[in-house]
Amino acid sequence: MGEEAPEYLLDGLDKFSPLRCDLESQGYQTATTVGDKIYVIGGSDDGTKLSMNVKVFDKLTGIWSIPTVLGTKPVPSKGHSAVLFNNDRILILTRDSPLDDCTWFLEVSTPFVKEKNKILGTEVVAWSKGVRGDGPMPIVISGPSGVGKGTLISKLMKEFPSTFGFSVSHTTRAPREKEVDGVHYHFTERSKMEKEIMDGKFLESALVHGNLYGTSIEAVEAVTDAGKRCILDIDVQGARSVRSSSLEAIFIFICPPSFEDLEKRLRDRGTETEEQVQKRLRNAKAELDQGKSPGLFDHILVNDVLETCYKNLKKILGLDETADALYQQSMKNHKIPLCYSISKTDQKFLIHGGSNELGAATPTSFMLDASLLKGGAPGRTRGLKIYAIDPLTDSLNWIEQL
Ligand SMILES: Nc1ncnc2c1ncn2[C@@H]1O[C@H](COP(=O)(O)OP(=O)(O)OP(=O)(O)O)[C@@H](O)[C@H]1O
Numbered sequence: 112m113g114e115e116a117p118e119y120l121l122d123g124l125d126k127f128s129p130l131r132c133d134l135e136s137q138g139y140q141t142a143t144t145v146g147d148k149i150y151v152i153g154g155s156d157d158g159t160k161l162s163m164n165v166k167v168f169d170k171l172t173g174i175w176s177i178p179t180v181l182g183t184k185p186v187p188s189k190g191h192s193a194v195l196f197n198n199d200r201i202l203i204l205t206r207d208s209p210l211d212d213c214t215w216f217l218e219v220s221t222p223f224v225k226e227k228n229k230i231l232g233t234e235v236v237a238w239s240k241g242v243r244g245d246g247p248m249p250i251v252i253s254g255p256s257g258v259g260k261g262t263l264i265s266k267l268m269k270e271f272p273s274t275f276g277f278s279v280s281h282t283t284r285a286p287r288e289k290e291v292d293g294v295h296y297h298f299t300e301r302s303k304m305e306k307e308i309m310d311g312k313f314l315e316s317a318l319v320h321g322n323l324y325g326t327s328i329e330a331v332e333a334v335t336d337a338g339k340r341c342i343l344d345i346d347v348q349g350a351r352s353v354r355s356s357s358l359e360a361i362f363i364f365i366c367p368p369s370f371e372d373l374e375k376r377l378r379d380r381g382t383e384t385e386e387q388v389q390k391r392l393r394n395a396k397a398e399l400d401q402g403k404s405p406g407l408f409d410h411i412l413v414n415d416v417l418e419t420c421y422k423n424l425k426k427i428l429g430l431d432e433t434a435d436a437l438y439q440q441s442m443k444n445h446k447i448p449l450c451y452s453i454s455k456t457d458q459k460f461l462i463h464g465g466s467n468e469l470g471a472a473t474p475t476s477f478m479l480d481a482s483l484l485k486g487g488a489p490g491r492t493r494g495l496k497i498y499a500i501d502p503l504t505d506s507l508n509w510i511e512q513l
């Protein structure tokens with residue numbers, strides 16, 4: 112059998128030590144040792160409500176520190192377990208939670224965290240939610256200004272409102288008439304955005320047509336947290352940055368049928384001054400060249416007749432609403448119990464639940480297979496498999512792969 116992961120995770124610390132008593136009194140629940148450091152998770156923001164804060168103890172220096180935490184932390188549950196995984200992240204399993212919201216990873220030394228560490232010069236940790244299977248990957252839509260990206264995205268969001276969600280970018284450009292702050296963009300001051308970029312809050316950012324634009328990690332997470340597939344409308348520089356990040360996505364480049372068509376669309380839209388139109392057209396030439404860079408985009412679509420292009424976009428996205436609905440349902444029907452023990456064998460975790468209040472046929476034990484994990488912060492950790500264990504035999508006969 113594999114190694115036992117302590118159920119009471121402050122067990123990582125000496126039972127009667129003042130340190131452990133102090134942490135328990137502050138609501139901290141788990142302590143996980145990674146190399147020379149102990150990551151303590153839990154605590155409370157206001158002294159009453161539980162939170163999922165992180166504190167790090169350096170065993171070599173004997174110093175506590177509060178790291179920079181990237182990504183959205185889990186909503187505090189009725190407790191959690193923490194198990195070191197792959198030596199670079201801690202698996203967090205929240206108690207009494209639906210299966211679609213129970214598995215989280217606190218990354219402590221993954222490539223993403225190491226890179227941010229270097230940039231920020233501070234201790235960094237990053238949250239990433241675990242999702243079953245491949246999960247729906249975010250979609251990056253790019254192409255020159257005026258090609259019709261926004262028009263295509265609006266059609267998609269209108270036809271599939273519960274499937275897709277738009278990543279609301281930040282920009283320093285002024286709002287156009289009818290543009291709403293927080294809906295079309297987060298309109299912001301340049302100095303504020305520059306500071307937030309320095310603080311590591313952005314997945315990517317770029318200077319586009321003279322203004323700063325960027326996708327915050329929070330914008331992408333807000334969409335995925337709502338259970339939707341995220342769509343990013345960003346320029347080619349942004350697409351390149353996302354491509355070289357650890358966020359797995361589908362990259363689609365939209366081309367105009369001709370440069371003249373592009374120019375006409377941009378002018379007819381009537382949102383830019385002549386000077387801005389000229390600048391955007393100049394930039395479009397370079398963007399159209401870069402769109403053909405090998406390995407950057409997975410698909411190139413020509414937006415000539417809008418309806419044809421839209422049909423092709425849907426084909427690429429393999430839209431299957433029924434499958435998505437079934438997946439959501441199966442994940443909501445099952446819950447990680449309040450009390451369980453957890454053990455780990457290689458890359459598999461056995462979550463053994465207590466007595467079954469819901470009836471003998473309802474599984475309270477699960478097997479989490481993390482052997483095919485991919486992705487991670489700043490996005491989801493994909494590739495998890497979850498099996499329910501037959502409650503009647505209580506044996507390792509998986510009754511279903513959820
Ligand atoms: N296939 C098409 N045929 C003709 N006009 C189109 C087509 N697609 C979009 N348009 C029009 O072209 C204009 C530009 O489209 P849209 O605003 O969607 O472009 P965009 O790529 O999002 O631009 P930007 O990058 O500047 O935000 C709009 O007025 C839109 O109605």
Ligand SMILES: Nc1nc2c(ncn2[C@@H]2O[C@H](COP(=O)(O)O)[C@@H](O)[C@H]2O)c(=O)[nH]1
Nearest residue numbers: 256280316317319324325326344345346349
């Ligand atoms: N790199 C990024 N590019 C972005 C982002 N949001 C939008 N954009 C691109 O900017 C241009 C101009 O947009 P407009 O709204 O001023 O017409 C367009 O190509 C968008 O795709 C972003 O977050 N990052």
